[in-house]
Amino acid sequence: MAKLLFRLNGVDESEADEVRALLEEFDTYETHAGRWGLSVAAIWLKDEDAFDDARAVIDDYQQQRSERLQQEFSQQPIVPFWQRVQQRPADHIAVAIAIALVLALMVWPFTNW
Structure with missing residues (x-):
């Protein structure tokens, strides 16, 4: 049975593309939010046995992205x-x-x- 791996609701398109690229080695499929945005837009993992490995890849990526964004934000000057x-x-x-x-x-x- 498929397992929810990564929600795409409210995610930047650049981040979603990077996550899709990271998950190419895993057997995944994607659902969309639908016309009115009521459904779950997400990436699902078909093989539950690979969930821990896929989740570790995403967690590592999100940690690196968070550090990179914090560094970029801290370098921007604060305008009074x-x-x-x-x-x-x-x-x-x-x-x-x-x-x-x-x-x-x-x-x-x-x-x-």
Whole structure:
């Protein structure tokens, strides 16, 4: 009987392609989420006896990917808030107006205007 090996729901396409390449030596098949995304999009292993080996390959890959992404993230500079406001002032003004409008609509029933 087939055994669920790797869920693909919410996984980047690049990661899914790398996992597919790693699992070429195993007998697997793939299911899709369907038109409305209600089913399980996953990679299934046909041979249950090879599950531990396949899972070890995926766990090792995910550990390496996690370390690589953490390293890439730590090398990116952190942009201060005011610098982001200076880069895109219209976006921040629009968000501030939207927040003020929502707050005004929430408070309006309680005022005596």
